Amino acid sequence: MRLQNKIGIVTAAGSGMGRAGAVRFAREGASVAVVDLDEAAANTVVDEITKAGGRAIALTGDLRKDAFARDIVRETTRAFGALDFVWNHVGHPGPAAIEGLDWKDYDLAMDLNVRSVLVTTEAALPELRARGGGALLYTASTSGLTGSQFSPVYNIAKFGIVGLVHGLSKRYAREKIRVNAVCPGPTDTPMLRVFVARPDSQLPPGETPESLVQKRGGQVPMGRPARPEEVANAALFLISDEASYITGVALPVDGGATA
Numbered sequence: 001m002r003l004q005n006k007i008g009i010v011t012a013a014g015s016g017m018g019r020a021g022a023v024r025f026a027r028e029g030a031s032v033a034v035v036d037l038d039e040a041a042a043n044t045v046v047d048e049i050t051k052a053g054g055r056a057i058a059l060t061g062d063l064r065k066d067a068f069a070r071d072i073v074r075e076t077t078r079a080f081g082a083l084d085f086v087w088n089h090v091g092h093p094g095p096a097a098i099e100g101l102d103w104k105d106y107d108l109a110m111d112l113n114v115r116s117v118l119v120t121t122e123a124a125l126p127e128l129r130a131r132g133g134g135a136l137l138y139t140a141s142t143s144g145l146t147g148s149q150f151s152p153v154y155n156i157a158k159f160g161i162v163g164l165v166h167g168l169s170k171r172y173a174r175e176k177i178r179v180n181a182v183c184p185g186p187t188d189t190p191m192l193r194v195f196v197a198r199p200d201s202q203l204p205p206g207e208t209p210e211s212l213v214q215k216r217g218g219q220v221p222m223g224r225p226a227r228p229e230e231v232a233n234a235a236l237f238l239i240s241d242e243a244s245y246i247t248g249v250a251l252p253v254d255g256g257a258t259a
């Protein structure tokens with residue numbers, strides 16, 4: 001097992017890639033804190049893990065609240081005794097346009113994509129240090145590598161996460177804390193539907209959110225969106241000791257989109 005005796009946190013783990021990661025990490029031997037706003041979804045993931053013989057707890061709350069973003073670290077160490085990794089997966093699509101931007105939408109996207117992740121990181125670092133090292137993993141996006149015309153605020157946030165990964169990786173390398181990101185392209189989750197059909201995006205005539213999801217996938221060289229499990233596999237590798245000499249990497253998991 002690739003995460004035997006490891007203890008970790010996965011945020012936004014009630015659905016999509018986070019859920020796939022939490023389930024997979026537990027199957028690989030990790031004890032996992034499943035963090036999500038949606039209590040029922042988090043409990044369902046924990047049930048799935050425990051029924052399969054794994055160890056998990058649900059931590060439910062809004063990561064935009066600093067206290068919760070911090071408390072998830074304390075609750076995890078209280079439940080399992082230490083911390084080895086955090087997958088900071090939570091994020092928000094933000095507004096589709098800057099003309100007519102409602103700044104509340106800007107704040108919401110930046111708070112969730114950047115601030116909450118920084119708060120959790122700040123809380124996690126002493127625990128990882130106490131353990132003699134560990135892994136911080138972030139979810140950026142191909143929009144954090146090349147930018148997307150549909151997501152100006154999201155681009156800022158995800159480029160920021162890639163910058164954070166580069167900086168933190170150098171700062172904490174000697175303390176054996178590895179810092180990496182996965183950069184998914186279109187991935188078949190509920191958030192992809194939100195992306196293509198945001199209130200301020202213009203749905204082309206005759207298109208539906210579902211037809212746009214298929215179209216977005218079709219534009220990828222591999223001709224389809226990622227499955228959440230495919231991103232979780234990359235996350236597993238970067239968190240595991242198999243990636244012991246890899247830090248500061250923002251790994252595209254995008255079917256060739258950024259090639």
Ligand SMILES: NC(=O)c1ccc[n+]([C@@H]2O[C@H](COP(=O)([O-])OP(=O)(O)OC[C@H]3O[C@@H](n4cnc5c(N)ncnc54)[C@H](O)[C@@H]3O)[C@@H](O)[C@H]2O)c1
Pocket residue numbers: 012013014015016017018035036037038041061062063064089090091092093112139140141142183184185186187188189190191192228
């Ligand atoms: N789906 C894509 O195409 C895609 C592509 C690139 C990057 N991403 C990134 O992946 C992450 C989202 O993952 P997904 O596609 O697996 O999403 P998803 O829609 O399957 O799940 C998102 C989860 O986040 C939870 N959540 C939302 N707001 C929250 C909050 N304030 N506090 C705690 N939990 C909250 C939701 O309840 C939900 O369970 C984001 O960082 C996003 O930017 C997604």
